[in-house]
Amino acid sequence: MTAITAELDTKTKRTPVKGMMDNVMEQFNSAAEQVNLHPNIRKILSITNNEIIVHFPVKMDNGDVEIFTGYRVQHNNALGPYKGGLRYHPTVDIDAARALAMWMTWKTSLAGLPYGGGKGGIQLDPSKYSQNELERITRRFTFALADNIGPEHDIPAPDVNTNSQTMAWIADTYMSTRPPAERTANQHVVTGKPDGSGGLEGRDRATGYGVFLNIKFWAERKNESLYGKKFIVQGFGNVGYWAAYFLEKEGAKLVAVQDAFGSIQNADGIKVDDLFNYTKVNNGSIVDFPESVVLNKEEFFGTECDICIPAALGNQITVENAHTIKAKLIAEGANGPTNVEGEKLLLERGVTILPDILCNSGGVVGSYFEWLQNRNGELWQLDEVMAKLDKKMKESFNKVYEYSEKEGMDLRTAAYCIAIKRIEKAYIQRGIFP
Template sequence: MSMEMEWDDPMYRSTVALFERTAESMDLDPNIRRRLRYPDRAIITTFPVRMDDGRVESFHGYRVQHNNTRGPFKGGLRYSLDVNLGEVTALAMLMSVKCAVMGLPLGGAKGGVRVDPSKLSRAELQRLTRRYTTEIINDIGPESDIPAPDMGTNEQTMAWIMDTYSQMKGHAVPAVVTGKPVSVGGSLGRGQATGRGVVYMVMDAARHLGMDLGEKTTAAVQGFGNVGMHAARKLHKMGVKVVAVSDVYGAIQNPAGLDIRALKRWVNKHGKVAGFPESEPLDPAHLVELPVDVLIPAAIGGVINEKNVQKLRCRILAEGANGPVTAAANEVLRETRDVFVIPDVLANAGGVTVSYFEWVQGLQSFFWSAKEINQRLYQIMSKSFHEVIDVAARRKVDMRTAAMMHGIGRMEEAMKLRGLFP
């Protein structure tokens, strides 16, 4: 794949268009605008991995560091066949904004390896992860760039990265990554943080709209992975009827509400939501069109597009995934006040917020209780929600534009205060 094709990615084009439109509407300083439009650096590597059968295969890896004016680069690492430079760059840019929206002293980064992790054995995944880590080892660290899990990676992946980095440094360096197992310096509550944070934002949005989140409230969750599953569990625990869920294999529904705890046990045993006894099959494409109070797209990007956006019948759209709404669909939503959008840079920021907590705990070697984690997470997310609501009201703009303005404005302030070197 040529470099031109790498950059010609729909998500990159969409993200840059959103940034440019926001910059124009907030009259962003032209020098800051030019600097933020591109990442500080992009690391592209092709590296060999020996497979279990003795073959040597080459893989393409990326780490894009967008801006570190407010603190060290921070962002996830994904393993997917769709990974490319354009996608990773777009996600890094959004991470910069997300950290600024939440008021975290961090910058934005993102990384990935173009691979289908489901096709590799555990031993192959470990070798791939360790080799990728050595390729970027001089560009990551507790004070420079801190990776975290994302699509296709998990706490085991982070443990391998931490160990590889630590072996090279000659001593344990837990703070080099977040999202690790608790036994090697991870934080309580990190695995549930993104899904829990989405629900925290739904709670605040419901209060803002005068809605009562109870047994009469319905929700649909697209994606039953780490984010969607924990969001569904939290809603179910609150008494909300989760009437439909989906995963990569299919979708199910039950108008009376799904038993999410039983569904989780089913998925743990069978690997998919399809076939769950107390449900009926649903066309996955129709899940986002269901008449529910809360819709949480928590799978992949671009699922709400110009073809189905007019069919949305939810009151609150909480973006658990990154970029679930295309640029064209977003233009429709901006003019549709019937749907209250909680944009991804706000809705799914629980993960990076608790990653920040984990990083702080690792640096000071002092750990907090799960109760402290959840309380601090809600305080930060709720404060950020009301700040964005305030921007939307003052500027008379939609929530996505308000969130982007809020984050970019904080970055602009920091960049002007630090000045230009030399």
């Protein structure tokens, strides 16, 4: 997900596809121009504060030692501790971590949270390792990060191919490195933990629920019902599943799904829980789901539908496939799924895009609730969490939608403008350390 280095194809005259870092910088610079961002603050926000790369050895089940590379990029902490996920994926590198960390800065600022932005992970394919190996890798990575994370400094969370179990290992390892009297006070070094280990009820569904809420709020603004609306989901992990689950509850119909293994379709509708239960016994894959037909990978985004939810990886919707999209609404469940050129084409066609820093921010809002719960020694019930999440997400949506309408700009630019202006205000009020 860093800049793709494909060579120029002389036959089709295609230029190399821009990477995530290119996209986030174009988006930032466009919004900075819109709000006339102070040049000095623009310089600060254009770079990261810290970039940590660690190489560490781990003994495998067969006795061999493998060397892994881990990353943690801390973009900005003007508003509070760095906050952002850790992903385990072959595409993880320093450029991807930079882009994702910057997106987290805008996301936490837009949501009105007392956080900055950070991101990282390990460059690996977790499917190639046993559960015991993944535990040792995670614990060794946590130890290697040492004092670069902490509950008031940098707070990781789950991301692609990491989950509550991963966070439990990190929390336990981190707390083990603290003096005995401080260990329980450091439980909130990570969020997204299991319920029994300081986790928040409902954190598992927070991101997907937030995606659903943004779609619902948009439909309400348009005086439209979600009942009968057809939608497609790319990525049927935690985010994609919960977004689909709540949309189905509103009467919407899932008609196509794509994951890392393949694509399936059923114009009459795919039952969300039936597909979810199938993946649990099919190694996490949607392939060969009985009540579906195979869909060509390249044809997925062109499926006839009303709503498209890219909830997998970045740079999935580009100028190469944007023209095939039939949906009138794209709700970005993933970070950076639409690149700049693809977005321009979609906006020209009148397609509405609910931007990632707004649409999938339910996860970091849920993380904030968990962090507060741990900090204050409280236990929140599921209905309380969902009500708080609903309120927070609606506040953010309304701010962005109304700013967009007032200024005559797309929702992404509006979201960036609001986020950047909040950070700028903090710098102006505090000044720059000499």
